[in-house]
Ligand SMILES: Cc1ncc(C[n+]2csc(CCOP(=O)(O)OP(=O)(O)O)c2C)c(N)n1
């Protein structure tokens with residue numbers, strides 16, 4: 519007799535630490551005290567960096583900037599779980615992981631200052647350039663992982679994207695390819711609830727984003743993205759699998775974009791204050807601090823030292839960034855391709871004429 523069997527399509531949801539910093543010992547990943555402190559230091563540095571960039575933009579010292587505040591726990595533990603030879607394929611809100619993976623801070627600021635030369639990634643930094651077009655980087659990550667696999671190299675790739683990014687064709691193509699070819703890829707979806715002014719519920723009718731992995735034949739896990747321990751445990755699990763030749767994983771990290779979409783946005787126009795208050799209570803740094811205090815890893819002295827060191831590092835990088843050579847307006851045409859196309863040549867000539875006229879007036 520044929521039977522009807524309901525397809526549940528449910529995914530696991532992982533959390534280790536509650537909003538008051540209490541952990542579930544059964545779920546707690548193995549981490550040394552020094553590793554926990556390292557995560558705290560990096561999260562504080564990322565927050566200080568973010569705050570400084572916002573101010574630099576407001577002072578006219580930097581270009582449009584996308585803040586990462588509130589999403590630090592989606593990134594710092596992943597960097598810690600990665601092996602040295604692994605690669606990150608970011609979108610545009612991944613400052614914490616990009617910096618922790620060794621991208622020089624002053625050079626990174628150079629890029630956000632509007633100069634593409636900043637994205638000439640140093641040879642020894644396994645990070646792909648920032649991808650502003652939503653979704654493209656996922657395909658790059660899968661392609662790189664597949665190439666490495668064919669070459670017999672033990673390399674995993676980690677790609678970041680947002681809840682909005684899951685509506686792009688690139689996401690589905692990358693996920694399908696990764697599933698079919700079992701590439702060592704970790705897909706990290708930072709579900710920060712909004713894609714500019716579009717809420718998560720308008721991206722998909724599906725209950726979770728994590729379950730999308732099931733359709734492509736691999737594991738998807740929903741994770742509390744403001745809980746460093748849950749993110750570390752899930753990333754380690756996925757990366758261990760990738761390195762063991764067991765294919766890709768999708769993590770949906772539940773988090774919140776605490777700031778505006780970018781410095782060109784005003785989120786007050788579309789987000790209720792209660793929602794922000796709810797997430798502020800779940801701030802990933804505060805939660806880890808509470809854990810640290812209760813477990814003898816955090817006190818006022820340590821907090822002050824973390825802050826002082828972070829401010830000094832960021833100020834030094836800003837000074838170096840502002841001393842870099844400024845681009846000429848023509849550079850934006852020259853930089854695009856190895857050889858300029860006819861269109862670009864014409865456009866550059868037009869701009870030159872216009873600038874010459876301006877200078878004469
Ligand atoms: C292909 C493409 N379409 C549209 C945009 C404009 N845009 C930039 S960010 C963004 C929303 C992205 O939302 P999400 O993926 O959730 O990432 P988040 O900004 O929340 O981190 C859009 C529509 C773009 N950069 N690229």
Ligand SMILES: [Mg+2]
Pocket residue numbers: 680681682708709710711712713714
């Ligand atoms: Mg989003």
